[in-house]
Amino acid sequence: MTGEREPVRVVVVDDDPLVRMALRLVIDGEPDLALVGEAADGVTAIAVVEERRPDVVLVDVRMPRRDGLDTTREFLTWPVPPRVLVLTTFDSDDLVLGALRAGAHGFVVKDTPPARIVEAVRSVARGDPVLSPAAMARVIAAATGPGSADARGSSREAARRRLAVLTERELDTARAVADGLGNSEIAARLHVSVATVKAHIGSVFAKLGLENRVRVALLVRDAEG
Incomplete structure (x- = not known):
């Protein structure tokens, strides 16, 4: 049919x-x-x-x-x-x-x-x-806890320099991703459409050279940690 x-x-x-x-x-x-x-x-x-x-x-x-x-x-x-x-x-x-x-x-x-x-x-x-908020929190804790490779290799200033390439709205989107929000939840937080959120996330991935939300979340946490 x-x-x-x-x-x-x-x-x-x-x-x-x-x-x-x-x-x-x-x-x-x-x-x-x-x-x-x-x-x-x-x-x-x-x-x-x-x-x-x-x-x-x-x-x-x-x-x-x-x-x-x-x-x-x-x-x-x-x-x-x-x-x-x-x-x-x-x-x-x-x-x-x-x-x-x-x-x-x-x-x-x-x-x-x-x-x-x-x-x-x-x-x-x-x-x-x-990636639910609870699941995101567990994975980030494992990646950035004491003795982890990410904790040893991360630099707050280096992370902030990487994020500096983003526009203000893209940075807001990245922060929402780090909070474990889905596309519809990000759209509601930022008062934009889901299509706009998807466009912002695609731009964040491209500008930062990252392939998924967890990597974006880790970078945001490094910058704000």
């Missing part, structure tokens, strides 16, 4: 069969989502995703044979990579941060309510990163 959209194709990668079963039930219960494959480790995931060509891959962080970080990096070297949504229990913040740095589009906690997982998949499929 004219106007109907194809469902978002999803592959789930997790070594826990109960997690895979739960996600299968959640995804298959939505008419606009379709589970097209599963894998229990990163090695198998590469083959499954290459064959099935999903729109979104949910990837566990800790897995046998090949972890989620390395698997994500592999996906994102492809000419047409899937969008990656990282699964975590928050006992592995450093790996989650690494996955986001590698280009993942966000992450969800495994005990997230099913409705929010579904919305996360839809958001990532649209190209909107999924």
